[in-house]
Amino acid sequence: xxxxxxxxxxxxxxxxxxxxxxxxxxxxxxxxxxxxxxxxxxxxxxxxxxxxxxxxxxxxxxxxxxxxxxxxxxxxxxxxxxxxxxxxxxxx
Numbered sequence: 099x100x101x102x103x104x105x106x107x108x109x110x111x112x113x114x115x116x117x118x119x120x121x122x123x124x125x126x127x128x129x130x131x132x133x134x135x136x137x138x139x140x141x142x143x144x145x146x147x148x149x150x151x152x153x154x155x156x157x158x159x160x161x162x163x164x165x166x167x168x169x170x171x172x173x174x175x176x177x178x179x180x181x182x183x184x185x186x187x188x189x190x
Contacts (some may be wrong), residue, residue, distance in 0.1 A: 106119045109148045109178050113140040115171070123168045124148065130155075131163045131180065150184050153186045 099105055099110045103186040121158035126133055135145040151167060162181040169176055 099154055099182065099184055101158050102183050104151060104153045104155075107152070107180065108127065108148070109152050109165075110138070110145055111140065112145040113142050116142055118142070118170075120170045121148075121167050121171070124170050126150070127164045127166075128153050130157060133165045135167070148178070152178065152180060153166055158186045 111119070111121075118141055120139050121135045121137075124133040124135040132151045132153075134149045134151075136148065138146075140146045142145050148165070148167075151176070152161075152163065160181070162179060165178045165180070167178065168174065169174045
């Protein structure tokens with residue numbers, strides 16, 4: 099993407115367990131990435147979406163951001179990663 103663009107993305111989350119999956123929080127590594135997670139329980143076998151927005155203003159080069167989920171799973175935390183390349187905006 100070009101520096102300054104704001105992009106939206108989605109992670110699809112499927113509950114492959116035997117009990118409801120509950121995501122209690124989602125925190126990104128920086129303020130440039132804002133997650134929006136499902137607040138309702140995800141039933142076994144069902145799916146939901148975690149949406150995010152990434153603002154590339156002031157960021158160039160390879161970008162890797164993480165979103166850490168706090169859940170009721172055995173591991174308690176799960177990490178989602180976003181990566182891409184931001185090209186410097188050229189003014190003509």
